[in-house]
Amino acid sequence: MADEKLTSQSENFSEWYNQLVLRAELADYAPVRGCMVVRPYGWTLWENMQAGLDRRFKETGHVNAAFPTLIPMSFFEKEKDHVEGFSPELAVVTHGGGKELEEKLAVRPTSETIIGYMYSKWVQSWRDLPILINQWGSVMRWELRTRLFLRTAEFYWQEGHTAHASAEEAKEETYRMLDVYADFAENDCAIPVVKGYKSETERFAGAQMTTGIESMMRDTKALQSGTSHYFGQNFAKAFEIDFLNKDNELEYAYTTSWGMSTRMIGALIMVHGDDQGMKMPPKIAPIQVVIVPIYRKDKEKDAVMAAVDEVFAELKAGGIRVKVDDREQLSPGFKFHDWEMRGVPLRLEIGPKDIEKNSVALARRDIPGREGKSFVSRLGLLDSVKETLDSIQTSLFEAAKQFRDENIHDPATYEELKEVVEKGWAFSYWCESAECEAKVKEDTKATTRVIPFKQPEEEGTCIVCGKKAHKKVYFAKAY
Amino acid sequence: MADEKLTSQSENFSEWYNQLVLRAELADYAPVRGCMVVRPYGWTLWENMQAGLDRRFKETGHVNAAFPTLIPMSFFEKEKDHVEGFSPELAVVTHGGGKELEEKLAVRPTSETIIGYMYSKWVQSWRDLPILINQWGSVMRWELRTRLFLRTAEFYWQEGHTAHASAEEAKEETYRMLDVYADFAENDCAIPVVKGYKSETERFAGAQMTTGIESMMRDTKALQSGTSHYFGQNFAKAFEIDFLNKDNELEYAYTTSWGMSTRMIGALIMVHGDDQGMKMPPKIAPIQVVIVPIYRKDKEKDAVMAAVDEVFAELKAGGIRVKVDDREQLSPGFKFHDWEMRGVPLRLEIGPKDIEKNSVALARRDIPGREGKSFVSRLGLLDSVKETLDSIQTSLFEAAKQFRDENIHDPATYEELKEVVEKGWAFSYWCESAECEAKVKEDTKATTRVIPFKQPEEEGTCIVCGKKAHKKVYFAKAY
Numbered sequence A, B: 001m002a003d004e005k006l007t008s009q010s011e012n013f014s015e016w017y018n019q020l021v022l023r024a025e026l027a028d029y030a031p032v033r034g035c036m037v038v039r040p041y042g043w044t045l046w047e048n049m050q051a052g053l054d055r056r057f058k059e060t061g062h063v064n065a066a067f068p069t070l071i072p073m074s075f076f077e078k079e080k081d082h083v084e085g086f087s088p089e090l091a092v093v094t095h096g097g098g099k100e101l102e103e104k105l106a107v108r109p110t111s112e113t114i115i116g117y118m119y120s121k122w123v124q125s126w127r128d129l130p131i132l133i134n135q136w137g138s139v140m141r142w143e144l145r146t147r148l149f150l151r152t153a154e155f156y157w158q159e160g161h162t163a164h165a166s167a168e169e170a171k172e173e174t175y176r177m178l179d180v181y182a183d184f185a186e187n188d189c190a191i192p193v194v195k196g197y198k199s200e201t202e203r204f205a206g207a208q209m210t211t212g213i214e215s216m217m218r219d220t221k222a223l224q225s226g227t228s229h230y231f232g233q234n235f236a237k238a239f240e241i242d243f244l245n246k247d248n249e250l251e252y253a254y255t256t257s258w259g260m261s262t263r264m265i266g267a268l269i270m271v272h273g274d275d276q277g278m279k280m281p282p283k284i285a286p287i288q289v290v291i292v293p294i295y296r297k298d299k300e301k302d303a304v305m306a307a308v309d310e311v312f313a314e315l316k317a318g319g320i321r322v323k324v325d326d327r328e329q330l331s332p333g334f335k336f337h338d339w340e341m342r343g344v345p346l347r348l349e350i351g352p353k354d355i356e357k358n359s360v361a362l363a364r365r366d367i368p369g370r371e372g373k374s375f376v377s378r379l380g381l382l383d384s385v386k387e388t389l390d391s392i393q394t395s396l397f398e399a400a401k402q403f404r405d406e407n408i409h410d411p412a413t414y415e416e417l418k419e420v421v422e423k424g425w426a427f428s429y430w431c432e433s434a435e436c437e438a439k440v441k442e443d444t445k446a447t448t449r450v451i452p453f454k455q456p457e458e459e460g461t462c463i464v465c466g467k468k469a470h471k472k473v474y475f476a477k478a479y
Helices: A013-023 A038-061 A073-078 A080-089 A112-122 A167-187 A236-238 A263-272 A296-319 A332-342 A352-357 A380-407 A414-420 A434-446 B013-022 B041-059 B080-089 B112-122 B167-187 B235-238 B265-272 B300-315 B332-342 B350-359 B381-406 B414-420 B436-446
Strands: A027-029 A036-038 A071-072 A091-096 A098-108 A131-140 A152-165 A193-196 A207-215 A221-234 A242-244 A250-252 A254-261 A288-293 A322-324 A345-351 A359-364 A373-377 A425-430 A447-450 A469-477 B028-031 B036-039 B069-072 B091-096 B097-108 B131-140 B154-164 B194-197 B211-217 B221-231 B240-245 B250-252 B254-261 B287-294 B322-324 B346-350 B359-364 B371-379 B424-432 B446-451 B471-476
Touching: A013 A027, A013 A263, A036 A207, A036 B194, A038 A131, A038 A152, A038 A263, A071 A073, A071 B154, A073 A098, A073 B194, A073 B346, A080 A236, A091 B235, A098 B346, A112 A131, A112 A152, A112 A236, A112 A254, A112 B028, A131 B131, A167 A254, A167 B332, A207 A380, A221 A236, A221 A263, A221 A447, A236 A254, A236 A296, A236 B131, A250 B091, A263 A380, A263 B041, A288 A296, A288 A332, A296 A322, A296 A345, A296 A352, A332 A345, A332 B036, A332 B322, A332 B471, A345 A352, A345 A380, A352 A359, A359 A380, A373 A380, A414 A434, A425 A447, A425 B471, A434 A447, A469 B287, B013 B028, B013 B167, B013 B265, B028 B211, B028 B436, B036 B041, B041 B154, B041 B167, B041 B265, B080 B300, B112 B131, B112 B154, B112 B254, B154 B167, B167 B194, B167 B211, B167 B221, B167 B254, B211 B265, B211 B381, B211 B436, B211 B446, B221 B235, B221 B265, B221 B446, B240 B350, B254 B265, B265 B381, B287 B332, B287 B381, B300 B322, B300 B346, B300 B381, B300 B436, B332 B346, B346 B350, B346 B381, B359 B381, B371 B381, B424 B446
Parallel strands: A288 A322, A288 A345, B287 B322, B287 B346
Antiparallel strands: A027 A036, A071 A098, A091 A098, A091 B091, A131 A152, A152 A254, A193 A207, A193 A447, A207 A221, A221 A254, A242 A250, A345 A359, A359 A373, A425 A469, A447 A469, B028 B036, B069 B097, B091 B097, B131 B154, B154 B254, B194 B211, B194 B446, B211 B221, B221 B254, B240 B250, B346 B359, B359 B371, B424 B471, B446 B471
16 A cells, blocks of 8 residues: 555665665566566656667667567577577577477577678678667576566667677777766766666676766665767677678678666666655656645535646646656545555646746645745746746755765775775776676675776775775775 | 668569658567567657657557566467467577466567456456557567568557456457547558458457558558457456446456557558658658758858758757758768658758848659748748648548548449559448458458448448448548
């Protein structure tokens, strides 16, 4: 029931998360092991996120296409790191149309292989390059321990796959798409991110370079919410994507891939949420404004509902995603809590007194209690609403950034590092050896999250082994 | 190569279709039996179709959601007609994460079962109804003989699934969504349709009533391009979707489902295409206008390209989907044929003479040769382009309607029926018996396509057996 209180974040963060996802009707458990159902409220959120990403993809010259859900098993064998990474996670189709198949098919865990195969058919000359294709869909990776949005066997995402005539151009693409993700995360989702490289250990199976964006949840754990990979010629060689270059020589293409998934919804919940529930950033909120009519007697109802309908029509015409909560059997107080839990950024209340004063009460989701409440004139209401939504968008970002920055530590010793990763991130020099990385993981469960592009100019000493180090890295526990 | 001529429709319609789909880069064969790759030009077309449908779904109160791709095999057993209809076509996952599964999973052929299961969890009271959910995605039906867009093992579609508190409301929904499909087909795709009931034999597996829209291809065959089903309480009983009604009695819900797929792209090609290639209706065309610069000498090029860039910017700002074909190595004539083949509704030509006269040459795809060409002033070009696109949209519909009406026959005898279904549709009285239906199919390969909602007032006699008949039906060969 929506009127029961959620478990608080401080009591049990993970329980808080699970309750919220179910009660806000974002998603539900499916009757298939490890799979989820994304309910309309969650899917509308994803549609809004898709729109923000898709616009950016198209502005940077990409087009969408669709490749098959099923991939011949032999395709995975063609790139050795790729097969090692994905084989253990495959769901396998062995029968079709009542007969056993000659070649087994995997439900795609990612599409580099089958897209590589098609590109080899389509590319002959440098004139056919670059190919800049994105695909929206779902993929399947058999997972035993699952959590809605964060880790499920099937999840929804986009996967971009590009092929280029030079290494330089492909690397530019890799960075460009990471910038697109960072811009989307910060401006649309109000989630501050760190951009950087993944360590060799944390790279995508088959990639020569993996970049990612990392953000901090309210429990101070890290979550990777978008990645962009440079493959060099690995996949081009495996799938024979070759072309005649301008000098009329046969050359392998250079490829990239990049993806963002419904994990981003998990990030959204855990970056902005509080004990009352979710906080949707206005730019992607399925419902930006909810109007709650307030009346006690039946004789008040007609006047109130007439005013509510008027305001609804005005906001809707102004491009606001607005909903009227006219449920009869529920009290205004119940409705307030219900929409707070679902994270609607702005609530409007309209009662007999508001009509008298020709005003409307606005209550911001991001500022609790009286402080977040104001009364504005009906004249110019649309402008007031738009300004308030903009202000909420900005302050959600600022609050998340402040929280993150307060929880990034610069430990002086390895002992101190072990302490700080229990309550935040450590930003420390690291010698880039897999041994030191593994030691931190074993001692603390924290991993190297991201080696930021922006580095201090001076060198330092590795926080683990004390050897000379050129780079600082974020160590943190992660989802 | 794009400069080779397509096989003509009259020579070999089916070969013409296959060549066109590949050369226009709408789709390609996948390395998985029976599956297709929808290439960017085809997928952009599908995105435009999706936008037209999705807007109509939302205007009629529907929301989108996502249900799993894999469905437990036992779910199919719960509705006896459904299991008979779909079992032979399933692709089956038997292994996950390296282990054999306890229960096998089917790649969804359609989602009534798993959605029914979830609705039974979500519905308790009449207050939870109606549920009006749609899903965009792909489904898998193991097919041996496949054709791109028309019949592939995996295809892309939307499937709406609704649950209601009364039979009347569910039937209204069934008809409403068929109207949505017909409106979309006629207004956006310029495809005239007949709306009506499917015969009992042709019904969807598990439905109490199936309605559909049917259209005529250029070879006079019929193609069903959208269907809407009323299930009564069949699925609600199988999946226990029950609710407390307003009288506080437990009652089963009434459900519907409706779908339109990428077959519609096949219809689009076969309704409007000619020997030169495709004709895209402007409302859904990926590219509405292509600009071909015309110059012979390098010294002409700068001025021409400056004018082309100006026109491009003006049209783009005006909301037109416009492309400049600035490929260096190709002649204007080659480009003309290439874009004709791909079906771009309107071509603009700009050369030195046009610049002198401050005019632009427009060439309509739907009217070949000089007749379809006009010269308009650069002043007011955007308006001229918009008017011409509107006119093309209308005349594509009119041409298709005229062709269809000319090829619908009213045979006087069964012998005549056998003749006319070789060159068109027969619209005849039918006694509604499965025997007569089967006889026509056996004798001619024509099936009952649709029993139109609009019927003559008088009764007649069955064209097959001569018994009294209440309804007229379309008999035709079909895709």
